Amino acid sequence: MNEEFIHKLQFFILYSLFSFLILHFFIPLTLIVLIGPTGVGKTELSLRLAEAFNTCIISADSRQLYADLKIGTAAPTEEQLQRVKHYFVGTLGLTDYYSAAQYEAEVIKLLETLFKEKDTVVLTGGSMMYVDAVCKGIDDIPTVDSETRSLMLRRYEEEGLERLCDELRLLDPEYYQIVDRKNPKRVIHALEICYMTGKTYTSFRTRQTKQRPFRIVKVGLTRDREELYDRINRRVDQMMADGLLEEARSVYAHKDYNSLNTVGYKELFKYLDGEWTLDFAVEKIKQNSRIYSRKQMTWFKRDTDIRWFHPEQETEILAYLRSQMMK
The missing domain is CATH 3.40.50.300 (P-loop containing nucleotide triphosphate hydrolases)
Structure with missing residues (x-):
């Protein structure tokens, strides 16, 4: 084993160790x-x-x-x-x-x-x-309980989306202005929160970006x-x-x-x-x-x-x- 080969081997080992340290300790x-x-x-x-x-x-x-x-x-x-x-x-x-x-x-x-x-x-x-x-x-919007969810789904089936939109306009006019009123899921969810908490859906929408540890x-x-x-x-x-x-x-x-x-x-x-x-x-x-x-x-x-x-x-x-x- 000649001296040049030994130097190359040592360099390869040191380079590999350095790369490992960079990847595992310095890269977030x-x-x-x-x-x-x-x-x-x-x-x-x-x-x-x-x-x-x-x-x-x-x-x-x-x-x-x-x-x-x-x-x-x-x-x-x-x-x-x-x-x-x-x-x-x-x-x-x-x-x-x-x-x-x-x-x-x-x-x-x-x-x-x-x-x-x-x-x-x-x-x-x-x-x-x-x-x-x-x-x-x-x-952090509250989780809707099963009773409220069942009630709103039944009302949607019996009364239709337009009636629920009218109700949302009265209970939360601010959200009513921006919600997709053709999307029953969004309308129903907003009404669920209104009925379950007694507060507007808008009051829970802070729109603040959370910091992540990565x-x-x-x-x-x-x-x-x-x-x-x-x-x-x-x-x-x-x-x-x-x-x-x-x-x-x-x-x-x-x-x-x-x-x-x-x-x-x-x-x-x-x-x-x-x-x-x-x-x-x-x-x-x-x-x-x-x-x-x-x-x-x-x-x-x-x-x-x-x-x-x-x-x-x-x-x-x-x-x-x-x-x-x-x-």
Whole structure:
């Protein structure tokens, strides 16, 4: 063993030790947040990022939580779940109640555990409120009791959304001005809080960003609109080929639950109810998916912390992430 080889070996050992110390003691705990509209290509890239950083994935998709909605939510396949450990996928039944507040609490608790073993964790999904719940926190709004929830759901079924909107205008005029009055979930929840607490829903909405004990680096994926729409259309066709209609038929008995008030299922329920033809229902899935992608981008574009890339810019994304971790 010559002297030059020994010097090279010593240098390699010292370099490896230095790299280990930098990675494990000087790089802050980092949550990589990979976001973007439906169909843009988050799933495959999230897998490669998790592999690159030897870590796991937390799903931020409010519908992938439900175990019976695999095809329509484009949930990770068994092969992908084997490839990288995922959390918050397939953990709920269709009738289970779940909220963004519960998601925030459970993810933050999970991260406390994960960060004891890992320096980096990947969170990915397109549910805007769930992403914000983890990154910014949401207001500490009281949990609605089952009696109040049942009462309001019964009133919604018997009286309709317009009547409840009129009631919200009287009880909380400030929130009435900004709420999506075509969204029964939002209207009902605000009224639940009003009735349960005797206070306005607005009084609980402080909108203060919570400080997190880890660094958050946000990467957004985007494509040209024509390219994205083509991907969405082809993905819907693939879902139908994979058995989306059969999946919708299997959960049809639960169609009135909030878990199924989502694109892909509600259109096929119209077909199963005999109101639409199958071809028309499929076209409406594509159309509503495209509309939803625009809503997602409008929401995400307000966040100036997001750095945007095309999904194929993997090398640039990795370089950006590593540069942010070294700051």
